[in-house]
Amino acid sequence: GIQVEQSPPDLILQEGANSTLRCNFSDSVNNLQWFHQNPWGQLINLFYIPSGTKQNGRLSATTVATERYSLLYISSSQTTDSGVYFCAVESWETSGSRLTFGEGTQLTVNP
């Protein structure tokens, strides 16, 4: 099956700093989503981005499908950005809906 690798596994920032999270995947995908898991366990969908670039406030994401990677940018980080960020993909071979998740990046933003 498709493999998903996220880096870095852990990231500690001071409030106001910028960061880049990376997601590499092993096969062609037709679905790629970024999620933020809050301290209560809920996964919040940040972006649906199988290709191209999107922006939502201080967050933006870019997926280069031909090179099999995606980047999540967080600018001017806030303490509320803390949590685990997951990249999840679905390969072209899948019918229906079936996401494969990376292991996540644990982000800590200190005041």
Place this chain on the structure above:
Amino acid sequence: KAGVTQTPRYLIKTRGQQVTLSCSPISGHRSVSWYQQTPGQGLQFLFEYFSETQRNKGNFPGRFSGRQFSNSRSEMNVSTLELGDSALYLCASSLVSGRDEKLFFGSGTQLSVL
């Protein structure tokens, strides 16, 4: 519009028992997927239901089963519980079942098996 609702939020069971978890999708969504999250294995796909039919199944033993009702609500059942079944079980819904669908997750059910 209400989000994905999972009940119960917490559950404590003992080995050998069975458990049923419930998920109500966002109104109008017809696809429901289930995922298991553990510290060791991360997030793993369990199964997906669309229009009361199982469309996809992950690599879990037959003790894990599910179903979907005509109103799109879904239940998953785990029989003969094992200690390793302790996990956060997450349900997600999407409008239809397809490759370009954005998933919306519930808050999960935290299951502890003693």
